[in-house]
Structure formats: C-alpha cells, structure tokens
Amino acid sequence: MDRKRKEFFRGCLLGGAVGDALGWPVEFMRLAEIKKRYGERGIENLVLNADGKAEITDDTQLTLFTAEGLLRASTRRNLRGNCHLPTVVYHAYLRWLHTQGVKCKGGEEIVKNLDGWVSKIKALYARRAPGSTCLSALSNGRMGTIEKHINNSKGCGGVIRVAPVGLMFTKKDAFKIGCELAAITHGHPGGYLSAGLHACIISCLIEGMELEDAVSAAIQELAAYPGSEECLGLINKAVELAQDNDPSEDALKQLGEGWVGEEAIAIAVYCLLVYKNDFKKAVCLAVNHDGDSDSTGAITGNILGVCLGVEGIPPVWWEHVELRDEIIAVADDLQIGFEESERWLKKYPGW
Numbered sequence: 001m002d003r004k005r006k007e008f009f010r011g012c013l014l015g016g017a018v019g020d021a022l023g024w025p026v027e028f029m030r031l032a033e034i035k036k037r038y039g040e041r042g043i044e045n046l047v048l049n050a051d052g053k054a055e056i057t058d059d060t061q062l063t064l065f066t067a068e069g070l071l072r073a074s075t076r077r078n079l080r081g082n083c084h085l086p087t088v089v090y091h092a093y094l095r096w097l098h099t100q101g102v103k104c105k106g107g108e109e110i111v112k113n114l115d116g117w118v119s120k121i122k123a124l125y126a127r128r129a130p131g132s133t134c135l136s137a138l139s140n141g142r143m144g145t146i147e148k149h150i151n152n153s154k155g156c157g158g159v160i161r162v163a164p165v166g167l168m169f170t171k172k173d174a175f176k177i178g179c180e181l182a183a184i185t186h187g188h189p190g191g192y193l194s195a196g197l198h199a200c201i202i203s204c205l206i207e208g209m210e211l212e213d214a215v216s217a218a219i220q221e222l223a224a225y226p227g228s229e230e231c232l233g234l235i236n237k238a239v240e241l242a243q244d245n246d247p248s249e250d251a252l253k254q255l256g257e258g259w260v261g262e263e264a265i266a267i268a269v270y271c272l273l274v275y276k277n278d279f280k281k282a283v284c285l286a287v288n289h290d291g292d293s294d295s296t297g298a299i300t301g302n303i304l305g306v307c308l309g310v311e312g313i314p315p316v317w318w319e320h321v322e323l324r325d326e327i328i329a330v331a332d333d334l335q336i337g338f339e340e341s342e343r344w345l346k347k348y349p350g351w
C-alpha cells in the first residue's frame with residue numbers, strides 16, 4: 001500500500017470525524033450561546049464522553065455507510081462485471097436507517113440479512129440527531145434519483161456523506177456519482193449538486209492538485225450542470241470572501257448557516273481557503289457559528305484531511321474520536337478498492 005496515499009485517505013475520514021465531533025456539542029447553539037459556554041473563542045477542544053471518546057454523529061455514520069456501499073459495489077463489479085452503483089449504496093443507507101431504529105417500507109429483506117461488517121459495529125447504532133430528510137426519504141421505500149426527485153429538499157444530508165466518492169473516483173465521475181448518491185434522499189439541486197462539489201474537490205486533491213485549483217476545477221464541473229446557478233453563486237462568493245478578507249465570523253455569516261447543502265459546502269470552502277495549512281483553525285472556524293456546526297465541521301475536516309493527511313490533524317483530536325480504529329480500517333479498504341479474498345467478501349459482499 002502506498003504509504004502517502006494511505007495517509008490522505010485516513011486523513012479524509014478521520015478529519016471529517018473530528019470536525020463532526022467538535023461541532024456536535026454546539027450543533028443547535030447560536031454563536032453567542034457557544035461563546036457564553038466555551039469562552040470568547042468558542043469551542044476549541046473536543047468534548048469527551050464518559051468513555052473518553054468524542055462522539056461522532058449521523059454525518060460520519062452515513063459517510064461510513066457510503067464507503068460500505070461503494071466497496072460492496074466494487075466487489076460486485078469485479079466479480080460480475082455489472083453493477084448499478086446508486087442501488088448498492090441505497091441498500092447501505094437502508095442499513096444505516098436500520099441502525100437508527102427506523103423501518104423502511106419494502107426494505108425488510110435487506111435488514112433481515114445484515115451481512116458485511118459495517119452494520120455490525122455496535123456504536124453506529126447510537127442516534128445523534130439524524131437528519132429528518134434522510135430518515136423520511138429512506139423510510140418511504142422508494143429510491144430518489146436526479147431524474148425522479150424523491151422530494152424538494154436541499155438540506156445538507158447529502159453533501160455530508162459523500163467524501164468516500166472523491167477518494168474512489170476521478171473528478172468527472174466523482175461529481176456525477178456524488179450527485180447521484182445525494183439525490184437518493186435530496187431532490188433539490190442545492191441538495192445534490194453540493195455533494196457533487198464536495199466529492200469532486202476531494203478527487204482533485206487525490207489527483208495531486210493544490211487546494212485552490214481543486215476548488216476551481218470542481219466549480220467548473222458544477223457550472224455544466226442544470227440548476228446550478230444558486231449553488232454556483234454561493235460557492236463563488238465563498239472563494240471571493242476568502243480572497244478579500246482576513247478570516248472572520250462576519251464573512252462566514254454572509255454564506256448562511258449551513259443547514260442547506262450549498263451553504264454547508266460554501267462555509268467549508270471558505271474555512272479551508274483561509275486556513276489551508278492549519279487544520280485546527282479551519283475546523284474551529286467551521287463549527288463556531290449560528291448554524292449546523294457538526295456538518296460544516298465534517299465537510300471542512302474531510303477536505304483538509306486529504307490536503308494535510310493524518311499528520312496535519314492534532315493527534316489529541318483523532319486519537320480520541322469515537323470509532324477511530326474502524327474509521328481507519330474503512331479508509332484503508334477504500335484505498336485498496338477490492339481484494340479477491342475471503343476476508344474481503346465477508347466484509348463487503350457484492351449486493
């Protein structure tokens with residue numbers, strides 16, 4: 001295994017998990033409340049639970065299930081030659097739904113036969129304020145697509161879970177597949193194009209581009225998609241703000257609160273660009289605001305984790321993040337892609 005590449009894959013998933021964990025205690029707090037509780041600079045350290053772990057939320061849980069789905073699709077493609085990738089990932093999301101204690105109409109077969117290893121990880125069954133759109137879209141028994149919208153939601157539940165797509169596919173495919181996987185639950189362009197952007201930026205970084213170039217290349221991809229005006233406007237504003245200003249909460253405010261897809265990716269991109277060499281500063285800026293702190297923290301952490309690798313993440317953060325070893329194992333499997341072995345087939349059966 002290429003050691004360097006492995007570092008970036010691990011950095012991506014661990015980075016997202018620590019951003020998620022840092023933002024979780026303040027997800028539903030306004031900035032003024034955060035400051036009152038944690039001091040003038042806001043929250044700057046992970047909050048550990050009684051087991052000494054910093055808890056992850058639905059953002060990281062769903063990211064792990066995206067990875068599971070992609071790896072199971074990879075098994076299927078390698079063994080059978082054909083595979084409808086979004087359907088295999090949809091099945092993985094139904095397993096996530098099961099971990100949250102919610103039933104899916106028509107999904108009984110899938111949860112009756114819980115094979116593979118991800119859905120056997122006990123800690124994933126914790127409920128950490130899962131997004132209501134993901135729960136309702138997945139429970140209705142129909143898989144959304146870009147052509148057949150399942151709803152008109154532009155919430156950030158799609159963009160927060162697609163980082164593994166960028167690790168596995170080259171930029172054009174990463175954009176398209178990122179959109180397709182988000183559209184399973186989010187039918188508004190803001191809900192799925194933001195996911196395309198996220199996956200595409202990561203893919204460009206894996207290909208070796210500098211951060212600014214990766215963001216520009218992803219914006220170029222975005223511009224070719226129908227319905228991209230709103231998303232395009234906000235992401236360009238994030239880039240402009242990052243060029244014109246010293247890092248500030250006020251600049252961040254102009255990008256919204258991150259509850260919807262395009263705001264979440266725009267906030268992340270702003271934080272990344274202003275603190276591209278400092279993981280801690282970028283992620284702290286990304287969680288200390290009025291809005292959806294764990295989601296904007298997770299996206300920022302995913303992308304900057306690819307840029308800087310695990311060594312760029314403060315050890316005191318990644319060492320304490322819940323499911324650290326499992327997250328590392330999934331990152332390593334994404335890096336391998338497929339392996340014809342009994343161990344692999346047991347972990348990632350091809351359906």
Ligand SMILES: [Mg+2]
Nearest residue numbers: 057058059294
């Ligand atoms: Mg969350």
